[in-house]
Amino acid sequence: MGYPPPGQDPYGQQPNQDPYGQPQYGQQPQYGQPAYQDPYAQPQQPAYQDPYAQPQQPAYQDPYAQQPPVSGTPYPTSGGAYPTSGGAYPAAGYGTPGYGAPAQPQNTFGLISMIVGIISIPATCCYIGLLLGAVAVVLGYLGLNKVKQGEANNRGQALAGLICGGIGAGLSLLWLILVFALNMSSLTVY
Template sequence: GYAGQPPIGAGHAGPPPAAHYGYPAPPAQPYGGYPGYGAYGVGPAGWAPAPNNGLGTAAMVIGIVSVVGFCLYGLNIVLGILALIFGIIGLGRAKRGEATNRGMALAGVILGSIGIVVGATILGLIIWAATSADRDSDYDSDPYDDPFATSLVVEGRG
């Protein structure tokens, strides 16, 4: 360089420090993390618990089986009740922020209710059909009387 000039870079420690206009400077992050997050992307509170979505999902699946399985002769009523219970508990968890699948839990409640109604209706129809068939058979005066019986009469030709 020229005589009397300091060497290049001497006397400069880099850019001037950033002013924060009355706010305290953010703390230095170890290992190059972003502000507001710790190192390696972990949030300030550490690991957050995973959402507890099991009951909402179970409510929806059991509700679907309850509605589709209308030929299960009453078992879908039990499944509908289970879907209703699981769905209500799942909705409570979603409301408290413990679960993220409020829609699935609500679907479980709705499908469980439909399954209970459909199952009760089908079971009622089956019971009605069975009792009315028994009632009809009690009024038969002649057990050998067949309304579908036919007879063939052959007349002599002359």
């Protein structure tokens, strides 16, 4: 092993260079390095990335959500982050109940019909299933009429009440006939 050639530092430093990385007067900084580096600044280290970590999944996006309109420019075409004009009062018709406001659906008939219809089936053995079933059928019919007129939006509940009420009333009628027939047969003497 020999000595380094003349003009070269044995420790790998270039001649006429500041040990803090500052170029000397008259020297140009190397490509990719800033012209000035603060000698007292903390050295910048790249952000730590765990090589064994699970890959990050993209955030969930609803496939059925309304997509923003696509234009030829990457910037928004209308609207902005801040309103450009506007009055001190909100526009008429927004959030004010009264004339022109959409009516709330009246789902009471369908809901009560479904509840009473479901109760009418086990109430068959208590002799009130026929009455509850008839009430459920009538309320279910009225609820379906409200749905057809556009005043309600619970067609399924009204239909379930109508069907369960019919089943409850039918089972109660069969139960009463069976009980009546058994009582009549026990009364006759042979």
